[in-house]
Amino acid sequence: MTHDPKNAEPVLLVGSMAFDDLSLPTGEFPSVIGGSATYAAMAVSLFAPAQIVAVVGEDFPEETLEALRQRGVDTRGVERAQGKTFRWAGRYAQNLASRETLDTQLNVFADFRPKLLPEHCEARWLFLGNIHPALQLQVLSQCGTARFVAADTMNFWIEGERKLVEEVLSKIDTLTINDEELRQLAGEYNIRKAAARVLTMGPKRLVVKRGEYGAMLFDEAGVFYAPAYPLEVEVDPTGAGDSFAGALFGYLAKAGRVDPTTLRQGLLTASVVASFNVEGVGHAALSSLTPARVTARLEELRRLVQVE
């Protein structure tokens, strides 16, 4: 993290921007800025420029978009549609280990059709956030130049749109997924067997997110395990998975390569960024994060598994 993120190639992010009504053990936090693209962009921009393709409603604050631009995020692909922004309401358990959805209002997100600008179509680093797999395929058909494509998905699509999810899998390099979704996608509980099965569906590698237990990478070089940083203060896990993915792909774009060592360094870096994310409500902790603090905690994370 010695050179300027602006010198790196941009990462194109397609996903959601939202309001989250968060019920946390520490209190009620209504209308927190959220969404997979927002969290991912905040994290990417620690390392590389980000470009967002998303939709917001008339109620989404212009200041948030301006703050993203200040961080080097290209928001020209953020469409402002008539109506309200996507809103999710959730309540976390006292220990933050589980959450329940209280309400989902798709609003303008219901009709979201990603509109790529000409410069987006030259993107070489593409992350498809967790949106309908049909939309992920639409974006893919417009981005023929991408040399690195990653996608996220979720149980809802795996259950309801398996064929489309499998088509997405056949066209991407990297799948990011949490462990429960991986098990569901593979129809296999054992993580190692499940990963092997999903790797036969197309992607070159899997990044399996395991929350407070870290993340695992499955690729041709084998298995890599990035532990989670053991936090003393855990406030809000919302967006941790998206900031993890954003940090990983931002890190790769900055490095300009996707070899096994860079990937592994990227996973550790992503684990660190996600850990900061959890320390504040929404993206509060992420927005004040600096590369220097990432580097310092990365050193702590490395020591966590160091024998000598």
Added chain:
Amino acid sequence: MTHDPKNAEPVLLVGSMAFDDLSLPTGEFPSVIGGSATYAAMAVSLFAPAQIVAVVGEDFPEETLEALRQRGVDTRGVERAQGKTFRWAGRYAQNLASRETLDTQLNVFADFRPKLLPEHCEARWLFLGNIHPALQLQVLSQCGTARFVAADTMNFWIEGERKLVEEVLSKIDTLTINDEELRQLAGEYNIRKAAARVLTMGPKRLVVKRGEYGAMLFDEAGVFYAPAYPLEVEVDPTGAGDSFAGALFGYLAKAGRVDPTTLRQGLLTASVVASFNVEGVGHAALSSLTPARVTARLEELRRLVQVE
């Protein structure tokens, strides 16, 4: 693991020997030889001589004790009492991540009073398995020479005998505990804060067992994380925690020292031994395990967290 385990100082183990009736996803396995001292002794004996203090009933097979002696385990402290051996029956969930106790018959274990022989009282490495804390204290009062004392405990004693558990904590070097028990003991969900709190109760270090998510060490050098080896075949987790503890303390006894590096190497080694334990029913996989196979998998485990 280059020199003969017999050259190491012995590890004295006080715990249970039992029959387990196991209901596993792969089938019903009645009257499997179990117990914390049995698993721990099998694991210790990969590295150092073990001495067991335990009680069995008239029905416990002499061949099992003979097989332990063949591995260099001193069974002179195993008392054969009139009546039946302790028996536990449990059913595991399909994914092995949880289990329910179907039946517990204490039998001769109900009246277990650890009887240390003169040679046991010279033990310098002592592991107090999960037995009544009053019995752990009895053993401690007889083992004034031990330079390294570890103990395990469980929710049952933390709830019902907290005062005695705290007295044990004030007299040991190392507590082995699983994450849920740690949270209960500390009255704190956050693992890092919980560990800090329990460290103020006496022990120099905590070894927190987290099952398929590995183990953590908290000591004056900070935090160390030993990942679990990602198994492709998971059969029976019974005894994994005890074989973990046995391997760790056997490793330390063989090394003859308890410095931060040796402890960390010991934790990784223990993680590997516990992983083998899970691959077979009861101690089937453990009993055929060789130091060479431990070394080979240890190399794989190290690679799991290696960036370059």
